Amino acid sequence: MRWTVIDSPIGEFSVAGDGGSVCGAHFGRVASAVDEPADAPTRQAVTELRAYFAGQLTDFTLPLSIPRGSEFERAVWQVMTEIPYGETLTYGEVARRLGDPGAARAVGVACNRNPIPVIVPCHRIVGAGGKLVGFGGGLDRKVRLLELEARVALQRAWS
Structure with a gap:
C-alpha cells in the first residue's frame, strides 16, 4: 500500500493505492505519504478528490478494494x-x-x-x-x- 497526500479544504488528506485499486484514505498526513501518486488508481483518486473538494464531482468512479471488515x-x-x-x-x-x-x-x-x-x-x-x-x-x-x-x-x- 502506497500513500499519497493532498491538500484539501478539510486539511491534508491521504489516500492509498495497492497498484490496482484505492484501498485506504485518512484524514491528515500518513507518515509514509508522498506528494506524487505512484500508481494509476491513486492518480485517479487524487484527481477525483480534488474535483470533489472543488464542487465539480458528485460521484467517485475509483476502483476500490477494502481489505478488511466484518x-x-x-x-x-x-x-x-x-x-x-x-x-x-x-x-x-x-x-x-x-x-x-x-x-x-x-x-x-x-x-x-x-x-x-x-x-x-x-x-x-x-x-x-x-x-x-x-x-x-x-x-x-x-x-x-x-x-x-x-x-x-x-x-x-x-x-
Missing part, C-alpha cells in the same frame, strides 16, 4: 455508497435498511472503522433528527463536507 461493516459501507450526494441517512435508518433496527450503535462503530472515508461517504450518516454526532475525522470536518455537498446540490438544483 460482513456487517461491509454491508454498512455498501449502504454509505448508495446515499446520494448532498443527502444524509441516520444511523437508525441504515440499521433498518440492513434489517436490524436495533443496530444503530453498531452502524456508528462501522462508520468509525470505514477505511476509505470521504470516498465511501461515512460523513453522510447522522444521528437521529439530523444531529451531528461522532466522526473519525472530527465533527468540524463532517460539517464542512456536508456543507460542501449541500451547497453544490443546491447550486445544481437551481441552475
Whole structure:
C-alpha cells in the first residue's frame, strides 16, 4: 500500500493505492505519504478528490478494494455508497435498511472503522433528527463536507 497526500479544504488528506485499486484514505498526513501518486488508481483518486473538494464531482468512479471488515461493516459501507450526494441517512435508518433496527450503535462503530472515508461517504450518516454526532475525522470536518455537498446540490438544483 502506497500513500499519497493532498491538500484539501478539510486539511491534508491521504489516500492509498495497492497498484490496482484505492484501498485506504485518512484524514491528515500518513507518515509514509508522498506528494506524487505512484500508481494509476491513486492518480485517479487524487484527481477525483480534488474535483470533489472543488464542487465539480458528485460521484467517485475509483476502483476500490477494502481489505478488511466484518460482513456487517461491509454491508454498512455498501449502504454509505448508495446515499446520494448532498443527502444524509441516520444511523437508525441504515440499521433498518440492513434489517436490524436495533443496530444503530453498531452502524456508528462501522462508520468509525470505514477505511476509505470521504470516498465511501461515512460523513453522510447522522444521528437521529439530523444531529451531528461522532466522526473519525472530527465533527468540524463532517460539517464542512456536508456543507460542501449541500451547497453544490443546491447550486445544481437551481441552475
